[in-house]
Amino acid sequence: MRPRLRDVAELAGVHPATASRALNEHTRSRLSPETVARVLAAAAELSYSPNQMAQGLATNKSSTIGVIVGDLSVPLFPPVLLGIDDVMSQAGYTALIVNTDNDRERELARLATLRSRQVDGLIVATALTGPEAENDKYPAVAPTVFVVRTPNEAGAASVLSDDSAGMHAVIEHLYALGHRRIAHVAGPANISTSVARLRAYREALFERDLPMDPALIATVDHLSADAGAAGLASLLDSGTQFTAVVAFNDLLAYGCYRTMRDRGLYCPQDISVVGYSDQNGSDLVSPALTTVKVDHYTMGAEAARMLLGILRAPDDPRRHSIRVPVSLTVRDSTTTARSGTWPAATSSLDAPPSSGFRQRPA
Amino acid sequence: MRPRLRDVAELAGVHPATASRALNEHTRSRLSPETVARVLAAAAELSYSPNQMAQGLATNKSSTIGVIVGDLSVPLFPPVLLGIDDVMSQAGYTALIVNTDNDRERELARLATLRSRQVDGLIVATALTGPEAENDKYPAVAPTVFVVRTPNEAGAASVLSDDSAGMHAVIEHLYALGHRRIAHVAGPANISTSVARLRAYREALFERDLPMDPALIATVDHLSADAGAAGLASLLDSGTQFTAVVAFNDLLAYGCYRTMRDRGLYCPQDISVVGYSDQNGSDLVSPALTTVKVDHYTMGAEAARMLLGILRAPDDPRRHSIRVPVSLTVRDSTTTARSGTWPAATSSLDAPPSSGFRQRPA
DNA sequence: CTGTTAGCGCATTCAC
DNA sequence: GTGAATGCGCTAACAG
Numbered sequence: 136m137r138p139r140l141r142d143v144a145e146l147a148g149v150h151p152a153t154a155s156r157a158l159n160e161h162t163r164s165r166l167s168p169e170t171v172a173r174v175l176a177a178a179a180e181l182s183y184s185p186n187q188m189a190q191g192l193a194t195n196k197s198s199t200i201g202v203i204v205g206d207l208s209v210p211l212f213p214p215v216l217l218g219i220d221d222v223m224s225q226a227g228y229t230a231l232i233v234n235t236d237n238d239r240e241r242e243l244a245r246l247a248t249l250r251s252r253q254v255d256g257l258i259v260a261t262a263l264t265g266p267e268a269e270n271d272k273y274p275a276v277a278p279t280v281f282v283v284r285t286p287n288e289a290g291a292a293s294v295l296s297d298d299s300a301g302m303h304a305v306i307e308h309l310y311a312l313g314h315r316r317i318a319h320v321a322g323p324a325n326i327s328t329s330v331a332r333l334r335a336y337r338e339a340l341f342e343r344d345l346p347m348d349p350a351l352i353a354t355v356d357h358l359s360a361d362a363g364a365a366g367l368a369s370l371l372d373s374g375t376q377f378t379a380v381v382a383f384n385d386l387l388a389y390g391c392y393r394t395m396r397d398r399g400l401y402c403p404q405d406i407s408v409v410g411y412s413d414q415n416g417s418d419l420v421s422p423a424l425t426t427v428k429v430d431h432y433t434m435g436a437e438a439a440r441m442l443l444g445i446l447r448a449p450d451d452p453r454r455h456s457i458r459v460p461v462s463l464t465v466r467d468s469t470t471t472a473r474s475g476t477w478p479a480a481t482s483s484l485d486a487p488p489s490s491g492f493r494q495r496p497a
Numbered sequence: 498m499r500p501r502l503r504d505v506a507e508l509a510g511v512h513p514a515t516a517s518r519a520l521n522e523h524t525r526s527r528l529s530p531e532t533v534a535r536v537l538a539a540a541a542e543l544s545y546s547p548n549q550m551a552q553g554l555a556t557n558k559s560s561t562i563g564v565i566v567g568d569l570s571v572p573l574f575p576p577v578l579l580g581i582d583d584v585m586s587q588a589g590y591t592a593l594i595v596n597t598d599n600d601r602e603r604e605l606a607r608l609a610t611l612r613s614r615q616v617d618g619l620i621v622a623t624a625l626t627g628p629e630a631e632n633d634k635y636p637a638v639a640p641t642v643f644v645v646r647t648p649n650e651a652g653a654a655s656v657l658s659d660d661s662a663g664m665h666a667v668i669e670h671l672y673a674l675g676h677r678r679i680a681h682v683a684g685p686a687n688i689s690t691s692v693a694r695l696r697a698y699r700e701a702l703f704e705r706d707l708p709m710d711p712a713l714i715a716t717v718d719h720l721s722a723d724a725g726a727a728g729l730a731s732l733l734d735s736g737t738q739f740t741a742v743v744a745f746n747d748l749l750a751y752g753c754y755r756t757m758r759d760r761g762l763y764c765p766q767d768i769s770v771v772g773y774s775d776q777n778g779s780d781l782v783s784p785a786l787t788t789v790k791v792d793h794y795t796m797g798a799e800a801a802r803m804l805l806g807i808l809r810a811p812d813d814p815r816r817h818s819i820r821v822p823v824s825l826t827v828r829d830s831t832t833t834a835r836s837g838t839w840p841a842a843t844s845s846l847d848a849p850p851s852s853g854f855r856q857r858p859a
Numbered sequence: 860c861t862g863t864t865a866g867c868g869c870a871t872t873c874a875c
Numbered sequence: 876g877t878g879a880a881t882g883c884g885c886t887a888a889c890a891g
Contacts, residue, residue: 150879152879153877155871185613188553212569234578392781415570501884501885514863518886551883555866555887
């Protein structure tokens with residue numbers, strides 16, 4: 136059997152209550168330094184560690200928080216989790232990660248176990264907006280901080296990236312390269328980030344007096360390379376002219392690559408492509424993707440700090456909303472705008488000869 | 498306050514102990530169906546869920562298992578976790594995921610909290626072999642099943658993929674395409690899987706009377722695209738002749754792509770490249786990567802089942818070791834072996850004209 | 860079949 | 876400054 140507090144107490148020759156006080160940071164001061172030392176030595180000797188369940192039962196705190204993500208294989212989540220874990224574990228909390236696999240049933244089931252486990256708080260990265268959202272279910276379990284995505288409800292604590300700044304930087308970059316007609320493959324409408332980036336796209340175009348043709352916007356209904364490919368395909372099929380396309384995220388941008396390849400178009404000569412989020416691997420694809428780098432580790436860490444703040448002052452009505460800065464990473468998928476219109480028969484011939492790496496020979 | 502068992506009992510007009518029996522599957526049979534119904538109704542009415550900490554304290558079971566992974570952003574882990582979670586949650590367990598970030602200190606700290614939380618079992622995906630391994634620390638906390646990697650110690654329960662079959666399929670595929678000199682970028686020596694794949698590579702070559710030149714093997718010391726790039730570079734620099742290279746995993750294969758690109762070599766015309774593990778995105782890169790598909794979800798599920806078996810029969814001395822079947826996915830990075838030797842000035846000229854997608858114009 | 864009693868390991872009132 | 880008593884919410888052994 137694992138050593139109990141009683142064992143430590145006996146070895147130190149004190150009462151269990153005294154041992155408890157010695158082991159606990161904030162009650163330690165009431166004890167004589169000598170006994171504290173004796174107890175600590177005894178605990179070390181037995182390599183005692185408190186039974187977290189007994190401790191939790193007595194204090195009515197689990198020292199556990201739940202972290203809800205939709206799909207762990209989306210590369211932005213691991214660094215978010217790392218940030219959360221670093222901050223939380225230092226504060227004595229354990230993060231219980233729940234992967235909902237984007238399945239409603241699964242999410243509800245896991246939420247029930249989180250409730251059963253008396254989690255002290257929740258960090259949620261799966262918030263949706265709109266009528267189907269059901270974002271109230273989270274605060275019903277424990278104090279909640281939203282990260283990456285927000286339910287857009289008043290009073291919700293959230294940590295997001297600065298989509299406005301990011302998208303403005305993208306448009307500025309493309310504008311400087313001479314692009315005037317810039318398309319956007321937008322994300323699903325029930326994700327707050329899609330809306331934010333789309334709005335910023337419109338604002339940025341407006342500020343530069345660039346055309347804001349609705350035909351320049353394709354909206355996908357889920358996040359996959361296939362969806363991105365279909366999005367760009369629909370833009371091309373519409374006959375709209377454009378020399379650059381901004382995808383809601385890197386995965387959609389990879390889909391744009393595929394559509395261009397399938398249609399004999401070259402990136403970046405024919406169309407410049409910009410991603411978003413700096414998903415893992417955006418430096419490995421060809422051409423290396425120009426994208427907006429988001430510091431997901433910091434977002435996780437900030438969300439954790441915000442939750443700690445709420446846990447320490449539950450009655451503090453202030454609910455902040457933090458936006459973490461982003462930065463543009465320019466790689467090889469963007470270049471100066473071609474002057475002619477597209478489709479143009481000369482496009483491929485004008486382009487410099489293929490160098491380096493040959494792709495998918497027919 | 499959350500409803501307690503006592504509240505349910507009062508509402509149902511029974512003693513708390515009776516309510517407990519009604520709520521628990523295996524004690525329910527001793528009660529009159531009528532009482533069971535009343536208690537269940539009361540529980541539903543109050544939307545009661547048991548306090549897991551109190552339950553755990555009383556039963557000396559946490560109904561929690563720890564899952565230790567090195568780096569969540571390695572794409573093979575998420576499906577493993579999903580498999581574990583599906584099986585475990587159905588059995589009433591919660592998986593506590595620990596991301597060690599491949600840091601020893603961090604791992605030890607998290608292991609301590611797992612111990613403190615009285616986890617009932619452990620699934621470990623970070624086993625190393627060799628003197629630095631310290632694999633005993635896991636069983637010291639709770640019954641352990643190793644997954645993905647094994648400590649290679651007698652009596653260790655483990656779930657692995659069938660590296661031998663996978664590597665043999667790769668060599669067979671390349672052999673059929675006419676390749677005779679096949680290089681291998683091997684993984685770090687302290688990972689069991691590296692050793693297994695390297696051994697299978699040697700065996701498969703031997704069985705076909707192919708040359709097993711040590712100069713055909715480059716060993717990397719960590720798993721990154723950079724390391725893969727360096728690995729292939731060293732093989733090329735050595736002057737060894739080969740028409741195909743098998744990388745320990747997909748990430749290393751991407752590195753091989755990069756080296757080839759940097760040196761003006763074409764894949765697959767100059768060198769066929771094979772990956773391993775079907776990492777996310779191996780269908781998105783160019784050329785799409787031929788690789789060995791490993792069913793990581795099933796590996797996780799099997800590991801969970803194995804652990805459940807051990808938890809149910811702790812004294813059963815049988816410790817099995819399962820190997821999950823794999824399959825070869827042939828894509829565009831492998832083709833028939835070129836006939837001439839390399840480097841050959843004619844190589845690029847002989848190749849079919851670049852089509853589709855132009856890469857990184859100079 | 861159901862009520863009674865005791866205790867899981869710990870923190871926290873009180874006394875002294 | 877330290878010991879004694881009590882209870883967190885639940886399950887299990889024992890009655891009846």
